[in-house]
Structures are given as C-alpha cells and as structure tokens.
Amino acid sequence: MNYKRLVLILALTLFASSLWAQDMNYARKVIKDLSSDDYFGRGYINKGDSIAAVYLSAEMRKLKLDGFSPNFYQLYTTPINTFPEDPILKLGDKQLESAKDFIVYPDSPSCEGTFDVLWLNTEILTKSKIRKEFLKKDLSQTFLAIDSVGLNNKQLYNFASDLVSTNLFGAKGVLLRKNKLKYSARTFLKDFPTLIVKSSKLDTTTSKITVKIKNQFIENYKTQNLMGYIQGQTDSCLIYCAHYDHLGMMGSKIYPGANDNGSGVAMVLNLAKHYKKAKKKPHYTQVFLLFSGEEAGLLGSQHYVEHPLFPLEKTKLVINFDMIGTGSEGVSIYNGSVYPKEVALYTKLNDEHSYVENLVFHLPDPSSDHYSFYKKEVKSIFFYSEGDNEDYHETTDTYGELKLTQFEGLFKLVRDFSEQLK
Structure with a gap:
C-alpha cells in the first residue's frame, strides 16, 4: 500500500476515534x-x-x-410535597441520621413530638381476645410498627403491611423497617407521616420515638x-x-x-x-x-x-x-x-x-x-x-x-x- 495512503487512513481512523472520545467526554x-x-x-x-x-x-x-x-x-x-428542613428521628435517646439510617416517606405531613411505639405482631392479628383489646386502643399519639421477625408467615406479614401502610387504625404515624432507603417524590399528602428505618437500626425493643418533620406542600x-x-x-x-x-x-x-x-x-x-x-x-x-x-x-x-x-x-x-x-x-x-x-x-x-x-x-x-x-x-x-x-x-x-x-x-x-x- 502507498505510504501516504496508509498515513491518511490512520489519520482518519484516529480522527474518527477522537470524535467519539470527545462525545464520551x-x-x-x-x-x-x-x-x-x-x-x-x-x-x-x-x-x-x-x-x-x-x-x-x-x-x-x-x-x-x-x-x-x-x-x-x-x-x-x-x-x-417537600421537606426543606432536616427531619429528626430519635429512638429513645439515640438520634438517627437522615438519608443514611432513615427517610421520611414523601407523602408525609409535618409532625413533632415524642410518641409511643406499638408493634403489630402475630398475637394481635391471630388471637381474637388480644385483637379486640388492640382495636379498643386510642392510637392517635402512637406510631405503629410491624414485628417482621414475629410475623414470619409471608401472607400474614403482607396483610399486616397493608394494614399499617394505609393506617386503618388511625395511628399518629407509621414506622416501616427496610434494608434499603429508597426516597421518592409525591404530588399529594396523607394525613399521617411514614418513616422508613433501616432494619439494622429498629427492632421491637424500641418503645418510644421523638420525631420532628417539617413539610412544605406547594x-x-x-x-x-x-x-x-x-x-x-x-x-x-x-x-x-x-x-x-x-x-x-x-x-x-x-x-x-x-x-x-x-x-x-x-x-x-x-x-x-x-x-x-x-x-x-x-x-x-x-x-x-x-x-x-x-x-x-x-x-x-x-x-x-x-x-x-x-x-x-x-x-x-x-x-x-x-x-x-x-x-x-x-x-x-x-x-x-x-x-x-x-x-x-x-x-x-x-x-x-x-x-x-x-x-x-x-x-x-x-x-x-x-x-x-x-x-x-x-x-x-x-x-x-x-x-x-x-x-x-x-x-x-x-x-x-x-x-x-x-x-x-x-x-x-x-x-x-x-x-x-x-
């Protein structure tokens, strides 16, 4: 092949490659x-x-x-809905870090105070007498959570999750335990806050929480x-x-x-x-x-x-x-x-x-x-x-x-x- 032609082909090839490299840059x-x-x-x-x-x-x-x-x-x-201020969550005396240990679910309203935590467990869902006593409770100043260890039946756990997530019991708010903290965005508000907490940070020994959430709905x-x-x-x-x-x-x-x-x-x-x-x-x-x-x-x-x-x-x-x-x-x-x-x-x-x-x-x-x-x-x-x-x-x-x-x-x-x- 002619030497000049070879040089031209190589130059054009390098030029074409550089164009793509510029695009990647x-x-x-x-x-x-x-x-x-x-x-x-x-x-x-x-x-x-x-x-x-x-x-x-x-x-x-x-x-x-x-x-x-x-x-x-x-x-x-x-x-x-937005959260212009850092939310605060304390489990007892221990304060968690937002976005690392917990998140506020994006349809949550403002909420501030110290509240009891009630764990929804197998006995409440399956035993008639205990369930009746539970249904009589005033949960308006209580956060409801799920005992996921005790509810080891998948169907029962899913049923409990639906009950808690929709807050049919009229609780002050909801605590959900998850391994991943996947944030999102919402165009509407619910009338109760939901906090998603890393599973490693929350268990049934938690009986009281302190919460401060400030939302701004535009x-x-x-x-x-x-x-x-x-x-x-x-x-x-x-x-x-x-x-x-x-x-x-x-x-x-x-x-x-x-x-x-x-x-x-x-x-x-x-x-x-x-x-x-x-x-x-x-x-x-x-x-x-x-x-x-x-x-x-x-x-x-x-x-x-x-x-x-x-x-x-x-x-x-x-x-x-x-x-x-x-x-x-x-x-x-x-x-x-x-x-x-x-x-x-x-x-x-x-x-x-x-x-x-x-x-x-x-x-x-x-x-x-x-x-x-x-x-x-x-x-x-x-x-x-x-x-x-x-x-x-x-x-x-x-x-x-x-x-x-x-x-x-x-x-x-x-x-x-x-x-x-x-």
Missing part, C-alpha cells in the same frame, strides 16, 4: 455537572429542576437545535420540559427522550441522580450533537425531549402527550433512556417485545457489531416516560442498563460511581438503528 461532563451540588438534586427545593433547565437550555442552544420557544421550554405546573409548582429538534426530510419524527429531574433534597441531604437520570440526559444530548454534525439531512425529523416531573409520577411526559409539540400520529417511535450509566449485566429494552420489526433490526445490528452485551427485550413497563406515549398508542421503548444499580434513589447515586459500561455501545446501536429504520 461530553457525556461525562453533562452527568458530572447535573449531579453536582450546584443543582440541588434537580428537585423542588431551591428550584433545582429549574436551575438544571437553564443549563440544558444553554446546551441545546450551543448545539444549535431548533425549538418552538427561545429557551426550548414547555411550561406546566404541579403540586409537590400547590402550583412551576416546572418545564425542554424540547429541541433537527428538521428531517419528512414531517414524521423520531423522539429521543429522558427525564432530567431527580429527587432534589430531603432537608440538607442531596440526591445527586447521576445514573438516574443524568446518564439518560447525556445520551439524548450526545445524539443531538451527532445528528447536528451529520452532513446529510436525516430522513426523520429528530426530536430531543427532556422531561421534568418523572420522579413524581411521569408528570412531564404526561403533560407532553396531552400538549404535543409534534403530532403524536406523526411520531414514528419514542426512544426513552433512563438509568443507562451502568450495565454489568447488559442492556434491557422495555416495551421492546411488543414491536417485532424494531426487535429484528436491533437484534440484527447488535449481532453484527456486538455493540452491547446481553441485549434483552421485555414486555411493557410503566416505570418511565415512554409509558405516557404507549398509553396513547404511540410506539415507544425504554432503554435501561442492568446491574450495579444499588444506588438507585439514594444519596449515593453519584458521578464517581458510574462506569458507563454500555454507554458507547448503546449510542452506536441507537445511531445505526435510527439511520436504518424505515
């Missing part, structure tokens, strides 16, 4: 930025979601995407989706989407949400960057949607499907990314098995190039924003990386923990799929 930067303390967990304390929206709007502007508003916003409001919280697009050769569109919100803060404790879902946002922006640089106009209009409110109940995507910026009947496919920053056990496509044509193309491409490991297709799943489209009979799928997701909905979901095991391969798989889809 960009992905890492986006995730690191969004999961930093500057964004307050992208939730509803200190307007973290709005601060993140300003950042994402600037990124869309840098990428020179088209939009229906100068800042790419689609505005809406929602009720939301009736009309202003938030926004973001949408940019690249006009294609046709009006039919492909939507790439991810939710950019997370759980925000519980008092001073921040939930960074690096994997959930800084990783999905980074993928959407990477795809936007790729298609904006492409020399050839894409066949389908490429739409890049970032939703708020997912953690509180798919709020952003539900708002979008009720007020679509592109006609739903012109939407060829919705590709949603949620928690794709890991992947030691491969990649799942939820809703994938519903669409045999799309399954065949994804399978063919992955078989040819081995882009991702252990690509598995699943039935419909309601756990992310694709489902809002699916309910409107719009084709929609959801990418999720399997394995190493223990930090989900905890304060430990940080940038430093992400390996992005399948990220590059997933980008290439979606890129090739989108370019070959007809």
Whole structure:
C-alpha cells in the first residue's frame, strides 16, 4: 500500500476515534455537572429542576437545535410535597441520621413530638381476645410498627403491611423497617407521616420515638420540559427522550441522580450533537425531549402527550433512556417485545457489531416516560442498563460511581438503528 495512503487512513481512523472520545467526554461532563451540588438534586427545593433547565437550555442552544420557544421550554405546573428542613428521628435517646439510617416517606405531613411505639405482631392479628383489646386502643399519639421477625408467615406479614401502610387504625404515624432507603417524590399528602428505618437500626425493643418533620406542600409548582429538534426530510419524527429531574433534597441531604437520570440526559444530548454534525439531512425529523416531573409520577411526559409539540400520529417511535450509566449485566429494552420489526433490526445490528452485551427485550413497563406515549398508542421503548444499580434513589447515586459500561455501545446501536429504520 502507498505510504501516504496508509498515513491518511490512520489519520482518519484516529480522527474518527477522537470524535467519539470527545462525545464520551461530553457525556461525562453533562452527568458530572447535573449531579453536582450546584443543582440541588434537580428537585423542588431551591428550584433545582429549574436551575438544571437553564443549563440544558444553554446546551441545546450551543448545539444549535431548533425549538418552538427561545429557551426550548414547555411550561406546566404541579403540586409537590417537600421537606426543606432536616427531619429528626430519635429512638429513645439515640438520634438517627437522615438519608443514611432513615427517610421520611414523601407523602408525609409535618409532625413533632415524642410518641409511643406499638408493634403489630402475630398475637394481635391471630388471637381474637388480644385483637379486640388492640382495636379498643386510642392510637392517635402512637406510631405503629410491624414485628417482621414475629410475623414470619409471608401472607400474614403482607396483610399486616397493608394494614399499617394505609393506617386503618388511625395511628399518629407509621414506622416501616427496610434494608434499603429508597426516597421518592409525591404530588399529594396523607394525613399521617411514614418513616422508613433501616432494619439494622429498629427492632421491637424500641418503645418510644421523638420525631420532628417539617413539610412544605406547594400547590402550583412551576416546572418545564425542554424540547429541541433537527428538521428531517419528512414531517414524521423520531423522539429521543429522558427525564432530567431527580429527587432534589430531603432537608440538607442531596440526591445527586447521576445514573438516574443524568446518564439518560447525556445520551439524548450526545445524539443531538451527532445528528447536528451529520452532513446529510436525516430522513426523520429528530426530536430531543427532556422531561421534568418523572420522579413524581411521569408528570412531564404526561403533560407532553396531552400538549404535543409534534403530532403524536406523526411520531414514528419514542426512544426513552433512563438509568443507562451502568450495565454489568447488559442492556434491557422495555416495551421492546411488543414491536417485532424494531426487535429484528436491533437484534440484527447488535449481532453484527456486538455493540452491547446481553441485549434483552421485555414486555411493557410503566416505570418511565415512554409509558405516557404507549398509553396513547404511540410506539415507544425504554432503554435501561442492568446491574450495579444499588444506588438507585439514594444519596449515593453519584458521578464517581458510574462506569458507563454500555454507554458507547448503546449510542452506536441507537445511531445505526435510527439511520436504518424505515
């Protein structure tokens, strides 16, 4: 081979590799930025979601995407419950650490005081005389808990859990023992607080607790989706989407949400960057949607499907990314098995190039924003990386923990799929 030609080929190969490396650097930067303390967990304390929206709007502007508003916003409001102060829980004289030893369930109201703890056990549930005495008790100043050791019958334990969780006995509040402290967000309030406590910190020797919870319920919280697009050769569109919100803060404790879902946002922006640089106009209009409110109940995507910026009947496919920053056990496509044509193309491409490991297709799943489209009979799928997701909905979901095991391969798989889809 001619020496100059060989040098040219090597240079082009290195250049192409450097372009992808720059994209990976960009992905890492986006995730690191969004999961930093500057964004307050992208939730509803200190307007973290709005601060993140300003950042994402600037990124869309840098990428020179088209939009229906100068800042790419689609505005809406929602009720939301927050905890602006650190909650306090003492078991006897021992104070526990919030977000590490316990959390306040997100639909809880304010509560302050010292209360007795009554343990719901096998005798109360199965012995008539004891049960009658229990039902006579005034529990209005008592927290109810479950003796999970004594209730070793699974069916009986589940029955007790339902009774306690719904607080049918009118207790002041509820204590739940769990091994994982998975925080969330809620748009409504119950009339009693629920505290989830690490199993290792709470047992039946606890007879008294001191609680201080301060909630702030916001009736009309202003938030926004973001949408940019690249006009294609046709009006039919492909939507790439991810939710950019997370759980925000519980008092001073921040939930960074690096994997959930800084990783999905980074993928959407990477795809936007790729298609904006492409020399050839894409066949389908490429739409890049970032939703708020997912953690509180798919709020952003539900708002979008009720007020679509592109006609739903012109939407060829919705590709949603949620928690794709890991992947030691491969990649799942939820809703994938519903669409045999799309399954065949994804399978063919992955078989040819081995882009991702252990690509598995699943039935419909309601756990992310694709489902809002699916309910409107719009084709929609959801990418999720399997394995190493223990930090989900905890304060430990940080940038430093992400390996992005399948990220590059997933980008290439979606890129090739989108370019070959007809």
